[in-house]
Amino acid sequence: MVWGFVFAVSLFAMSGNLRSRTITEGVQRSPNRAMLRAVGFGDRDFEKPIVGVANAYSTITPCNVGLDGLARRAEAALKAAGAMPQTFGTITVSDGISMGTEGMKYSLVSREVIADSIETACNAQCMDGLLAVGGCDKNMPGAMIAMARMNIPAVFVYGGTIKPGHYKDRDLTVVSVFEAVGEYSARKIDAAELLEVERRACPGAGSCGGMFTANTMSSVFEAMGMSLPYSSTMAAEDAEKADSAARSAEVLVRAIHNDLRPRHILTRHAFENAIAVTLAIGGSTNAVLHLLAIAHAAQVPLALDDFEAMRARVPVLCDLKPSGRFVTTDLHRAGGVPQVMKLLLTHGVLHGEARSITGQTMAEILKDVPAEPRRDQEAIRPWDRPVYPRGHLTILRGNLATEGAVAKVSGAKRLALTGPARVFDSEEACLDAILAGRIRAGDVVVIRYEGPKGGPGMREMLSPTSAIIGAGLGDAVGLVTDGRFSGGTYGLVVGHVAPEAATGGTLALVEEGDAITIDAERRLLRLDVADDVLARRRARWQPPAPKYTSGVLAKYARLVSSSSLGAVTDL
Numbered sequence: 001m002v003w004g005f006v007f008a009v010s011l012f013a014m015s016g017n018l019r020s021r022t023i024t025e026g027v028q029r030s031p032n033r034a035m036l037r038a039v040g041f042g043d044r045d046f047e048k049p050i051v052g053v054a055n056a057y058s059t060i061t062p063c064n065v066g067l068d069g070l071a072r073r074a075e076a077a078l079k080a081a082g083a084m085p086q087t088f089g090t091i092t093v094s095d096g097i098s099m100g101t102e103g104m105k106y107s108l109v110s111r112e113v114i115a116d117s118i119e120t121a122c123n124a125q126c127m128d129g130l131l132a133v134g135g136c137d138k139n140m141p142g143a144m145i146a147m148a149r150m151n152i153p154a155v156f157v158y159g160g161t162i163k164p165g166h167y168k169d170r171d172l173t174v175v176s177v178f179e180a181v182g183e184y185s186a187r188k189i190d191a192a193e194l195l196e197v198e199r200r201a202c203p204g205a206g207s208c209g210g211m212f213t214a215n216t217m218s219s220v221f222e223a224m225g226m227s228l229p230y231s232s233t234m235a236a237e238d239a240e241k242a243d244s245a246a247r248s249a250e251v252l253v254r255a256i257h258n259d260l261r262p263r264h265i266l267t268r269h270a271f272e273n274a275i276a277v278t279l280a281i282g283g284s285t286n287a288v289l290h291l292l293a294i295a296h297a298a299q300v301p302l303a304l305d306d307f308e309a310m311r312a313r314v315p316v317l318c319d320l321k322p323s324g325r326f327v328t329t330d331l332h333r334a335g336g337v338p339q340v341m342k343l344l345l346t347h348g349v350l351h352g353e354a355r356s357i358t359g360q361t362m363a364e365i366l367k368d369v370p371a372e373p374r375r376d377q378e379a380i381r382p383w384d385r386p387v388y389p390r391g392h393l394t395i396l397r398g399n400l401a402t403e404g405a406v407a408k409v410s411g412a413k414r415l416a417l418t419g420p421a422r423v424f425d426s427e428e429a430c431l432d433a434i435l436a437g438r439i440r441a442g443d444v445v446v447i448r449y450e451g452p453k454g455g456p457g458m459r460e461m462l463s464p465t466s467a468i469i470g471a472g473l474g475d476a477v478g479l480v481t482d483g484r485f486s487g488g489t490y491g492l493v494v495g496h497v498a499p500e501a502a503t504g505g506t507l508a509l510v511e512e513g514d515a516i517t518i519d520a521e522r523r524l525l526r527l528d529v530a531d532d533v534l535a536r537r538r539a540r541w542q543p544p545a546p547k548y549t550s551g552v553l554a555k556y557a558r559l560v561s562s563s564s565l566g567a568v569t570d571l
Contacts, residue, residue: 045084049128049256051249053078053087054118054146056132056139056159061094063136063214066205066236067159070245071133074157077249078131083256085131088121090114090143092136095460095486096174096208100431105457107138108484109556111293112569114142119149128152129256131249135159135206135236137213137487141290144221147262148297153255154262155357156227157245158218160236161328162206172201173209175322175486178462182470185435206236210321212487215328216283217290222337223277224270225356226262229365233332251358260359266298269351273341273362275307276349279314279391280340281331282324284487285406285495288393292566304404304564308395308523313349315386316410319378323411323490324387326379334379335369342369347383396494398526399534400480400506400516403498403564407520411490413475415520418528419444420513426450427459427483434467441476444516446507449544450483452567454502456548456557462486465493478518480525482507482563494518494525498564502544509537 053075057068078085093110122130129152132143147154165172180197183189207214218232231244278287288307295302317340320326344350345366352363373380381387392410409415419442424430430447433439452458461483468477474491482500485493499505506527515528548554559569
């Protein structure tokens, strides 16, 4: 019995672990020392901080195929800085590969799996710090959620952006392929050109090259101080990316010794800085969902209305794809996120006193960055000549979205539309109708039962939105869904509608031909049907049977919150 107690206590008293040193030093530590010796610890290593290296490497997606080299470079730098790294893996899902399929339902679910797995590994082994290496849409916010939950010193290392493909004197991204499918269906290009775009769009390792979700979240993490300056826009295949991983390791060891923790950095001011940068760079709607979830984990109050309040103060300063001309490597050459942040700081919409993992304040980091962008580039516009005078993400409310919805209006030539509802209960049914030419100018497409619970998993609607763009209807058709949008989506599109259809939201009551009003200027999303008619429809409505009754999707559907709260699973 005595041995059982000593062994149990010793598992929590990992030798050399800073978090365990409140436990009596005389506790027998031999069992766990023996285990650690087997993975490379020597006598002097037991007093060093143990740092987890969460490595999201996989060959599933180009976003993550280069991560192992970065993790190894960080591991070597951690050892050189006096820490003992312990590397473990976590999963990834490729949104681009699963897009438009049943597999996409696992994408947002994977964010929670990743967060839970990193928390489990670090807390089970009582690690003193965490360096997470990620490159795809969900292992990035998943890692940050874990960092905020655990509140041990941590740094995020972004895997880097892909370089653009090229065809007929234009830059290509993965979204170019989705739009080419729509162009082919509308007989605007032939099969040979579609194939050439497909072949050239993704030339190597790295995350999708426009200001889509991965590059948005990497920029957000830099703006929040959880990644090193300039690291969020580096190309995956460039040498500076690996150098940045090594520097991140050195900075993390210093943070451990200084007890600089994520919640010292992830303050309300940090989240406001993140929102400001998201708007200035023309970032993905997914940033709204992920920032709400990270704030929940960090115990920082944040709501949808905070995004709308910042929108009034921040113009879109970067002319980036999907709706603009440039890719993320162009942004990097133009000065990267620090140049954008300096513009925001100069014009009073960035909190310069917010802290970074480097130990500096944002004002200190930006001290030597020019107050205005260089004149020999167009990726970053000056404050007085923005791409759009106000932020491109707006929060809509009305009887269709009493909890709120997120509209992305970049690239949209019209900001208001009232038209007949074309109602689809799945993404696949909608895409079939678009490709068959059954959607007309003036229609408002409704895709429902694709929310966090109803999908389950809140799929991204890149295939339908790209098909609409490819068919030449991007300025003439609205789209409303309780699902999400890819960062590659643009046009008059409204997502994250809450309450979702599966929980009895008004979206479930829409019938074919009903008039729907989308008005981004008035922040309105309304079903133009009389209240008494809606009451009769609601009395007849029955919630759909669960699509999954076992496995991870069933578990997720039972636990997940509204998208207006970040679609978190630990409320």
